[in-house]
Amino acid sequence: MLTIAPILLLALAVVLLVRKGGMRWWHAATTALFGYYLASTSIAPNLDSGLAQLTGWVGSIQL
Structure with a gap:
């Protein structure tokens, strides 16, 4: 299972938005x-x- 810290996802989102x-x-x-x-x-x-x-709910979604 892949686990990524929320701060890294938010940092990536900020960089992409900028x-x-x-x-x-x-x-x-x-x-x-x-x-x-x-x-x-x-x-x-x-x-x-x-x-x-919220992250627990998103993580439980089966694709």
């Missing part, structure tokens, strides 16, 4: 800073739990 999708680097930097500060709030555990459930 290079091919017209997203500017300052948009990506602003979004990264928002995520960094959001991680230190009280809602962070709920977001982490939701992301874990």
Whole structure:
């Protein structure tokens, strides 16, 4: 079974959006800073739990 860290997938998505999708680097930097500060709030555990459930659901899909 192949396991890829969500941070690597998100980093790849950002690089592709910057290079091919017209997203500017300052948009990506602003979004990264928002995520960094959001991680230190009280809602962070709920977001982490939701992301874990979503990745578990996606991982259970049989192709």
